[in-house]
Amino acid sequence: xxxxxxxxxxxxxxxxxxxxxxxxxxxxxxxxxxxxxxxxxxxxxxxxxxxxxxxxxxxxxxxxxxxxxxxxxxxxxxxxxxxxxxxxxxxxxxxxxxxxxxxxxxxxxxxxxxxxxxxxxxxxxxxxxxxxxxxxxxxxxxxxxxxxxxxxxxxxxxxxxxxxxxxxxxxxxxxxxxxxxxxxxxxxxxxxxxxxxxxxxxxxxxxxxxxxxxxxxxxxxxxxxxxxxxxxxxxxxxxxxxxxxxxxxxxxxxxxxxxxxxxxxxxxxxxxxxxxxxxxxxxxxxxxxxxxxxxxxxxxxxxxxxxxxxxxxxxxxxxxxxxxxxxxxxxxxxxxxxxxxxxxxxxxxxxxxxxxxxxxxxxxxxxxxxxxxxxxxxxxxxxxxxxxxxxxxxxxxxxxxxxxxxxxxxxxxxxxxxxxxxxxxxxxxxxxxxxxxxxxx
Ligand code: GAL
Numbered sequence: 001x002x003x004x005x006x007x008x009x010x011x012x013x014x015x016x017x018x019x020x021x022x023x024x025x026x027x028x029x030x031x032x033x034x035x036x037x038x039x040x041x042x043x044x045x046x047x048x049x050x051x052x053x054x055x056x057x058x059x060x061x062x063x064x065x066x067x068x069x070x071x072x073x074x075x076x077x078x079x080x081x082x083x084x085x086x087x088x089x090x091x092x093x094x095x096x097x098x099x100x101x102x103x104x105x106x107x108x109x110x111x112x113x114x115x116x117x118x119x120x121x122x123x124x125x126x127x128x129x130x131x132x133x134x135x136x137x138x139x140x141x142x143x144x145x146x147x148x149x150x151x152x153x154x155x156x157x158x159x160x161x162x163x164x165x166x167x168x169x170x171x172x173x174x175x176x177x178x179x180x181x182x183x184x185x186x187x188x189x190x191x192x193x194x195x196x197x198x199x200x201x202x203x204x205x206x207x208x209x210x211x212x213x214x215x216x217x218x219x220x221x222x223x224x225x226x227x228x229x230x231x232x233x234x235x236x237x238x239x240x241x242x243x244x245x246x247x248x249x250x251x252x253x254x255x256x257x258x259x260x261x262x263x264x265x266x267x268x269x270x271x272x273x274x275x276x277x278x279x280x281x282x283x284x285x286x287x288x289x290x291x292x293x294x295x296x297x298x299x300x301x302x303x304x305x306x307x308x309x310x311x312x313x314x315x316x317x318x319x320x321x322x323x324x325x326x327x328x329x330x331x332x333x334x335x336x337x338x339x340x341x342x343x344x345x346x347x348x349x350x351x352x353x354x355x356x357x358x359x360x361x362x363x364x365x366x367x368x369x370x371x372x373x374x375x376x377x378x379x380x381x382x383x384x385x386x387x388x389x390x391x392x393x394x395x396x397x398x399x400x401x402x403x404x405x406x407x408x409x410x411x412x413x414x415x416x417x418x419x420x421x422x423x424x425x426x427x428x429x430x431x432x433x434x435x436x437x438x439x440x441x
Contacts, residue, residue: 038331038332038333038335039331039332040070040071040072040335041071041072041073041074041331041335042071042072042073042074042332042335042336042339043076043104043105043331044074044104044106044108044324044339045076045077045090045093045106045108046075046076046078046090046107046108047077047078047079047087047108048077048108049077049079050268050270050289050292050293051293051296051297052289052290052292052293052294052296052355052356052357053270053292053356055295055296055355056352056353056355056356057075057352059351060159060342060343060348060351061073061075062351063342063345063347063351064338064339064342064348067338067342068338071335071338078090078093087109087110087114087392088401090107091109091114091117091118094107095121095123097327098123098329100329101329102329102331103327103328103329103330103331104327104330105326105327105330105331105332105333105335105336105339106324106325106327106336106340106343107324107325107327108322108323108324109156109325110320110321110322110323110390110392111144111147111148111156111321111322111323112147112389112392112393112394112436113392113393113394113395113396113436114393115148115150115155115156115323116150116435116436118155118325118327119150119155123327123328124155124156124325124326124327124328125325125326125327126154126155127154127155127157127325127326127340128153129337130154130157130337130341130344131154131157131344133341134341134345136154136344136362139362139363139364140158140361140362141161141361141363141381143319143387144158144161144321147319147321147389148321148323155325156324157325157340157343158321158323158361159323159324159343159352159353159361160321160322160349160353160356160358160359160360161319161321161358161359161360161361162287162288162289162319162320162321162322162356162357163288163317163318163319163359163377163380163381164216164219164220164318164319164320164390165220165223165309165310165317166286166287166288166290166310167184167190167283167285167307167308167309167310167311168273168276168283168284168291168305168306168307169181169276169282169283169284169305169306169307169308170276170279170281170282170304170305171302171303171304171305171306172279172304173202173279173282177197179193179196179197181307181308182308184311185309185314186311186312187224187252187255187256187311187312190283190311191255191259193205193282194206194259194282194283197282198259202280202281202282204259204261204262204280205259205281205282205283206256206260206261206281206282206283207261207267207272207273207281207283207284208257208260208264208267208272208284208285209264209268209269209270209271209272210264210265210266210267210269211404211407211411212269212404213264213272214257214264214408214411215400215403215404215407216285216286216287217253217256218249218253218407219318219391220310220313221249221252221253221256222249223310223312223313223316223318223388224249224252224310224312224313225245225248225249225312226245226312227316227386227388227440227441228441229245230316230388230440231388231439231440234391234395234438235434235438236395236399236430236431236434238427239424239427239428239431240424241417241420241421241424241425242420243420246420246423246424247417247420250416250420251416253410254414254416257411257414261281265411269286269290270290270293272286273286273290273293273294274293276305277293277294277297277299287318287320287390288307288357288358288373288374288377289356289357289358290357291358291371291373291374292356292357295355295357295371296355301371301373302372307373315384315385316384316386316387317380317381317386317387317388318388318389318390319387319388319390320390320393321361323343324339324340324343325340326340346360346362346365346366349361349362349365350366353365353370354369354371354374357373357374358374359374359381365378386441387440388440389438391403394436395434396430396434396435398430398433399426399430399433402422402423403423405422406422406423406426407419
């Protein structure tokens with residue numbers, strides 16, 4: 001009996017052990033299967049929420065979806081341009097997600113310092129393989145390449161080249177009051193045209209939006225003082241509050257603001273552009289993403305609207321390069337790879353940029369897809385004398401935020417000395433943050 005019992009016991013133990021082993025093996029194999037199967041989803045973040053921007057990102061997403069119809073694409077817009085600088089809200093959102101391994105598969109970012117902030121914080125994978133596979137080194141202009149490269153690696157894939165130093169105007173208003181845009185190439189002649197329009201009953205000839213758009217206008221004024229001054233500005237070398245070039249920029253800005261809509265703080269950038277379309281104002285300084293807004297409203301270049309360079313910047317091309325990259329700890333690496341390839345592709349860029357208002361970041365673009373403004377921008381880009389990075393790409397992020405604060409204050413109190421002191425004090429204090437040296441001349 002005892003023998004029988006002990007045999008039974010042994011059989012039981014073996015059975016239990018087998019069950020445990022099979023559960024364990026099952027569990028492990030389940031785990032293995034789970035980690036091998038990537039859900040067929042693509043999640044990317046961006047801040048393109050205006051009608052023109054939406055049309056552009058939809059066009060790019062369509063190219064992806066045609067190639068990979070089975071993939072669920074989740075473009076996630078994060079409104080972040082109202083304050084704090086391009087993408088600040090988005091970036092603050094993404095950073096902790098990288099740490100908690102929930103990062104989106106890509107997100108929109110400016111090339112230059114903005115990307116560098118993420119590279120320095122070790123939050124991005126390099127995307128050298130995409131650059132190699134798509135042969136981007138041969139077709140992306142050198143200046144753009146340099147802005148996407150850090151420590152010998154590429155960390156972002158450029159999707160466009162935007163120009164910053166553009167004045168947009170309502171064609172019918174200028175025709176009606178016999179104002180010739182090509183004659184508005186000095187601040188004096190520009191302000192004379194504004195006076196003329198004011199006298200004719202257009203209360204606020206210049207339409208401007210919230211603080212970052214004021215900052216945008218001010219940065220173009222800085223460029224209008226001269227490329228040497230802009231070079232000093234982006235390299236942290238404007239450090240004296242009594243620098244006559246800086247004070248001159250603030251004086252021009254004060255004159256500029258005297259023609260601006262007083263409700264600017266509550267106006268988004270694209271609303272300001274649409275006020276040019278409606279005829280409420282005649283001029284708007286804005287990057288050529290505004291071109292996308294005119295197009296989304298079915299306006300025709302040289303018929304309904306037009307553009308000229310910010311006075312004094314005719315020989316310059318201010319650069320904003322939007323790009324996507326791959327954060328660390330993403331959940332869908334295969335789709336991230338596919339997305340970046342679509343972003344890099346000629347087809348993707350030729351779908352996105354004609355709607356975005358910008359030009360392709362590839363020199364082999366299909367010209368016939370671009371409008372008259374864009375075609376002239378492409379020619380300009382190829383032959384322009386000077387290029388300069390916008391503040392979002394060209395200066396440490398902290399500076400961009402500080403400048404926005406100073407400009408926001410200046411719009412209220414118009415105090416040149418106070419603003420010049422605040423900005424130069426900050427530059428001196430943070431000089432060690434300037435780790436890129438720009439040679440613009
Ligand atoms: C810029 C961005 C552009 C445009 C603009 C307004 O920072 O580079 O693509 O979208 O903001 O949202």
